[in-house]
Amino acid sequence: MAASPRVGFIGLGIMGSRMAAVLRRGGFELTVWNRTAERAREFAAAHGAAVAERPADVAAADVVITMVVDAEQVRRVLLGDDGVLAGARPGLLCVDMSTIGPAGAREIGAALAERQVHFVDAPVSGSSPRAEDGTLTIMAGGDEADFARARPLFEAMGELVVHVGAVGDGQTVKLINNAVAAVNCATVGEALLVARAAGVDLDALVRVMGASSGASAMLALKAEPMRRHDYATLFKLEHMLKDVRLCLEAGEAAGAPFTFAAQAREILSAGMGRGLGDADFAALIEVLEGQAGRRL
Amino acid sequence: MAASPRVGFIGLGIMGSRMAAVLRRGGFELTVWNRTAERAREFAAAHGAAVAERPADVAAADVVITMVVDAEQVRRVLLGDDGVLAGARPGLLCVDMSTIGPAGAREIGAALAERQVHFVDAPVSGSSPRAEDGTLTIMAGGDEADFARARPLFEAMGELVVHVGAVGDGQTVKLINNAVAAVNCATVGEALLVARAAGVDLDALVRVMGASSGASAMLALKAEPMRRHDYATLFKLEHMLKDVRLCLEAGEAAGAPFTFAAQAREILSAGMGRGLGDADFAALIEVLEGQAGRRL
Amino acid sequence: MAASPRVGFIGLGIMGSRMAAVLRRGGFELTVWNRTAERAREFAAAHGAAVAERPADVAAADVVITMVVDAEQVRRVLLGDDGVLAGARPGLLCVDMSTIGPAGAREIGAALAERQVHFVDAPVSGSSPRAEDGTLTIMAGGDEADFARARPLFEAMGELVVHVGAVGDGQTVKLINNAVAAVNCATVGEALLVARAAGVDLDALVRVMGASSGASAMLALKAEPMRRHDYATLFKLEHMLKDVRLCLEAGEAAGAPFTFAAQAREILSAGMGRGLGDADFAALIEVLEGQAGRRL
């Protein structure tokens, strides 16, 4: 491609604002839109970008990226009255990087395809520091040609970029990864509580496990926050719950059980009941402590 | 210590023979005993070591290491009629590196202490390749001075050596680690089956998860063997089941629940029912496939 | 009420046709509608009833009962283009006896209320033989006055009629009951498999448990069908799965965990994956047998 594609970016939340900033640093020309217009103006002032009035107004770009909360919001900004599709010409490529589940992604992809707008679902793994560094993991589902068009953007934002299959498959991979993470995190939490009850030194336990068969990304990332009851948000418990639920729905649709994830979901539900939805999902330790009747 | 301690080594199975060989390469003088005497003679011929007729005959060493299957065997070789204690003088240090549970370790330590024989429980993490390379993780419970005496041996055999607390605490740490590993492995197994049912490319899934929040030692070590149904034994399913059961017993004794490990135990039990006790515990995928009604 | 209310009845499936017949025997005047018109004509011929062309045409009745499959169908027949609401006058009472979840019931109730149409949600417990005998259990949610209007109909169809709260609460009670039933059934299934593996006489076990603390409606109703692998449909596995899923969604919405039901759901999902959706939910024993690697 001779010139960099012009990029429309919708959704400047914790993740989206960092991903858009990385694209800007990578030299891409941006037009941005955000539900709260103030944030879009701040972003534009800080990083240099055009601000669109309506989602439809970013459709003049070559590629439009959406990074919002759920399928409902993606539908609104892409397919709604003032949505991208309302301003789109055939050949536009929409890339949704939110986590919305495979059913939602396929339905949106089909709606766009009716108007010759292409679609790739490309959810990401990695919290805000990795969004900021452009070192996310990006798992993309869609046609080979569409993936190739989006690839330069993905490589700016991510360290590992994998084309995992057709539209919707990026979502499935993401959901499965997050469900596994939720299980591994809850398992570390229960393990710490057993160790505490048995009188074992937790520093030693974490150090040993980190070099043993019990090692996991969740042990490395969440054991300390759980021990300190520090839930500064990297990934909200509410969003983790949504992802585990969507994973179980995908499993149900495919007729495949995921019993460990089902347990994790109930723990996260109980976290919601405690009002911890906005806390980092490490806050699930509160539920496990409540069950055990013991603090870490 | 002016001279290297003379070491007695009891138990030359898959792990023990490799650990003893590493000690020999490290310059330690060895006297060995094994239930099947033939293996002791083969070891002696290959690596250079004295062969004892009875466990009691290794008690002339400064430190006696035991690496056998369960608490019953440790009791027999240390406390039985011909056991180490029968030949021991006050001040001998016994180091059990088997996985036998904290209750067993404490009971054996107490029996030895009555006769002024010291005891450290020091189970290991890592399969036979790491035993062979001297890169095990070693988690030791016992008095500070006893740990210091055993340390040179531990450092020959292990890459990470951690003093985790009093006698029995090494066992607790080991059991908790293995229970977490069993959960993480079974979770990877279920995740692969959901992905297969949903039509997702498994190579892509494993690659993405390995760089994401779902990463774990078990994903790295067991996803491929599970996919290939290759159960060449690194760690027997039967032994993993024993460890998870001991972990749950330790949890029960401390009044602490470990719900995820409890699920993993039932899966391993069903593996025993299928005659997979001698296979590597990756064979638990057979149980998950049976539940899902679908092969990977 | 001087005269019996005229009743509109929508949905003449396995349950609905029997419930409508009971009302007819009880002297109520019926107008019926069914998606497959042929079944409505057959019912009318057999039991005596007027046949409506469209759902809107039953709205002349005093009370309209719906007994269909899910919220989507209730919405269509009540709120759709040709739906009951299109023909309704203020004061009409709609009673939905399907199992559609509390969220669906509240939403439909609210839509009807905007047009002064009253609503009671009144799901039932009991399979087709009890529908035929008029001995269902009926749990109704709605205003006291609306419940009183519907009561004569409920008492014709049911043996136990309970007003459980506001609109939607009937659904919640129903879902919780069914989720408990699913757990109890799966627990009986696992218990039978443990007994078989341990070599215990299953007749003796079932007889003893039936008189002991392990007794349950599910033991009485499903132990024999599971033992015989006889899945003649009383309540489809697919519908049980739907109910357990809706119960977990209601739990999640309320921030309350239901870990046992979560396990049951995964077993039912695996039953769907085996193509058992149309079988009675006793077919979940197939999943448990697959997990155990052993037939009953």
Next chain:
Amino acid sequence: MAASPRVGFIGLGIMGSRMAAVLRRGGFELTVWNRTAERAREFAAAHGAAVAERPADVAAADVVITMVVDAEQVRRVLLGDDGVLAGARPGLLCVDMSTIGPAGAREIGAALAERQVHFVDAPVSGSSPRAEDGTLTIMAGGDEADFARARPLFEAMGELVVHVGAVGDGQTVKLINNAVAAVNCATVGEALLVARAAGVDLDALVRVMGASSGASAMLALKAEPMRRHDYATLFKLEHMLKDVRLCLEAGEAAGAPFTFAAQAREILSAGMGRGLGDADFAALIEVLEGQAGRRL
């Protein structure tokens, strides 16, 4: 049998004292022994019975019944230094009605058989009121002829008496029943908490479920105590935990999973951690409340 057998009765706790009193009312001549001699004397004064000084002294009876806490105690009173076996002649029949697990029963039966003493394991179901009324459920394992000898005693104490198989099988049936009861009880507890969180009337829920597919002995017996947090002991949580653990061990020995019971065990373990071991097992609701972060 011309005359009633003379009966030795060992263990006059909450259950044993009531069972012995029922035998006495049934006209059986009793010799009793209890660890705390005072209770034996009180029983003798109240009901009329000879008091033995040592377990060995009851061995002159035709049948000796033991009703104690665990396998360890059965071993002591039957096989210990002053135990029944020390005073027994060939042909004596020992009937153990404690819950000790199949492995313990088989081992004890084998030890007695070496000295031509017969053995039947006959655990009971039913709490103290049913022991008092002689309406227990009795599940007996042993030879047909031994069962026939014990039958008159069983029929005095029980309403339902079932010969379930060989020595040890009575235990297996008992453990499976109790494990099912533990699951059903915990499931009722979670169901009540979901209902409370969803704002449903609990009286209505319990009433409806009692007449529906969610009905169970545990719903009838434990819903109200759990709602009132009334844990007056009918069956101690500690003993229920022991039974569920023994059931899981029997399942593991047979290679059969029991995933629901495994979850129940962890809840009971957490109850022990809260110091509720002596409370009725309905106290498991405290653990579920801790998990849910909400009181009933």
